[in-house]
Amino acid sequence: MAERRVIWFGKHVYKTMKDANEKALLVMGAYGAGVCKQLAPVDTGLLKSSITYATALELGRPTQEGRVTAKDKHMISQPSEHYRLKIGTAVDYAPHVEYGTKAHFPPVKSLVGWAKRVLGNPRLAFVVARAISKKGTKRQSFLRLGVLSHRKELGQIYSKAMKGLLK
Numbered sequence: 001m002a003e004r005r006v007i008w009f010g011k012h013v014y015k016t017m018k019d020a021n022e023k024a025l026l027v028m029g030a031y032g033a034g035v036c037k038q039l040a041p042v043d044t045g046l047l048k049s050s051i052t053y054a055t056a057l058e059l060g061r062p063t064q065e066g067r068v069t070a071k072d073k074h075m076i077s078q079p080s081e082h083y084r085l086k087i088g089t090a091v092d093y094a095p096h097v098e099y100g101t102k103a104h105f106p107p108v109k110s111l112v113g114w115a116k117r118v119l120g121n122p123r124l125a126f127v128v129a130r131a132i133s134k135k136g137t138k139r140q141s142f143l144r145l146g147v148l149s150h151r152k153e154l155g156q157i158y159s160k161a162m163k164g165l166l167k
Helices: 010-039 046-050 070-077 094-099 108-119 122-135 142-148 151-166
Strands: 052-060 080-088
Touching: 010 052, 010 080, 010 142, 010 151, 046 094, 080 142, 094 142, 108 122, 142 151
Parallel strands: none
Antiparallel strands: 052 080
16 A cells, blocks of 8 residues: 655745745835824924834733634634734824823923914913813824725725635
């Protein structure tokens, strides 16, 4: 009887898929960050120029919502790999621009430069601070809007990268 051999390509397939996934996330990150930069409000340009992206392979356990059934226990107990793509900025005032603020009295000193550039008079910083203390600031969702409004394109980038594996 002839000997039969089984050739296992599992490690190669896994590495190929992992590499394609990482490449897709990098392309998605560059695209998404570019869209967010286009939507970012510009005063000094710091916020816009600071928008970037990062990918990470996070090892951990998958999370599931809802009740755990007996068949789910095995899956939940197994460590897995999660790829993450984060688009954002490290500028400290970015969340205040993205989400807006409630009424509060900001430091007048921080508004002097803005009042001089935009209103032409640094003394108006106090007036602006008083208006913020009554109304807060309006949100300008440049990050969320940038990603959410381009979900289809981001999905197509990912699909194209994964379909390239089937050739």
